[in-house]
Amino acid sequence: MKSANKNAPYLFISPAIILLLIFSILPIFIALFISFTDLSLAGLADWSRINFIGIENYQKILKDPIFIKAAGNTLYYVVIGVPLVVIISLGLAILINVGDGKFFSFMRLIFYAPSITNIVAVSVVWTFLYNPNIAIGLFNQLLDLVGIAPVSWLQDPAVAKISLIILALWRGTGINMLIFLAALQGIPPEYYEASELDGASKWNQLRFITIPMLKFSIFFVSITTVIGWLQFFEEPFVMTEGGPLNSTTSIALFLYRNGFQLNEFGYAAAGSLILFVVIILITLFQLRGQLKND
Structure with a gap:
């Protein structure tokens, strides 16, 4: 009877474990296998046409100038986007x-609403807002009112990435704000009351009470935000298709192009494994830093 009780928890979680294995773990190993082949649509139709080519895909992709460009763009998104999301949300x-x-309840709704809005619909709307034509683009209309020349938001390689980051910030701030709000409301008010009796200023309360008490929340938001930006896809896919001149192409968009447009599944699988390893390494690095600070 005791043995049955010990095994009961595993019985309840077994459906979730099975789904995790089928839809998360197994695809990783399948992608790893595919990355060592030249799998394409022809190979899907006739398995005998699939050839094992070893690490050729990896050698090729690491020399691909478009992949290198996409990696640089993705790094730019991460370096600029992640700190802004964390700071603004906090x-x-x-x-x-x-x-x-x-009023403040309404403000929570206002900031959270973009997070649950369909990204395709949002991207289409923002594409119109970014339209360089003053008669159509709201942002250029506002600039025109103050005498500033129209900006080619999505057509200028120097501006396009920033334009996508602005939209992503607008979308990603709300959910992280709620995470920080939940953490803030979990801080005992006695800490602030005691600090006020000691004459602590609001800045000192923020520095020595609020921020240290939010350390784990900041870590969680940072790590999930980094992973999200490393997989940045929807905005460049819908709004710019990676242009102009691949200036907004992310690694995820590069993989989509090669896998589903050029049908080079083995090549795309190799790129996806490289991105997977990068995400794992960055996550482990952040986790190690968090453990050192505890």
């Missing part, structure tokens, strides 16, 4: 947390 959470009433 700042909004702190500002909203100090307030009360319907």
Whole structure:
């Protein structure tokens, strides 16, 4: 009877484990196998046409100038986007947390709504907002009102990445803000009351109470945000298709092109494994840093 009770938890979690193995773990090994082949549509139709080519795909992709460009773009998205998301989300959470009433509840809804809005629909709308034609693009209309020349938001390689980052910030801030809000509301108010009795300023309270108490939340938001930006796909896919001149092509978009447009499944699988390893290494590096600070 005791043995049956010990095995009961495993019985309940077994459906989730099976789904995890089928849809998460197994595809990784399948992609690893495919990455060592020249699999294409012809190979799917006739398996005898699939050839084992070893590490040729990896050698080729690491010399591909478009992949290198995509990797640089993705690094740019991560370096610029992640700190902005964390800082803006944390700042909004702190500002909203100090307030009360319907207004601040409404502000939570306003900032959270973009996170649950369909990304394709949002991207289409923002494409119109970014339109370089003053008669169509709202942003250029606003610039025209203050005497600034129209900006080619999505047509200028120097501006296009920033334009996509702005949209991604607008979308990604809300959910992280709620995470910080939940963490802020879990800080015992006695800490702030005691610090006020000691004459601590708001800045010192933020520095020595709020930020240290949010250390794990900041780590969680940082690591999930990095992973999300490394897989940046929807915005460049819908709004720019990687242009102009591949200036907005991310690694994820590069993999999509080669896998589903050029039908080079083995080549795309090799790229996906490289991205997978990069995500694992960065995650482990962040985790190690977090453990050192604990």
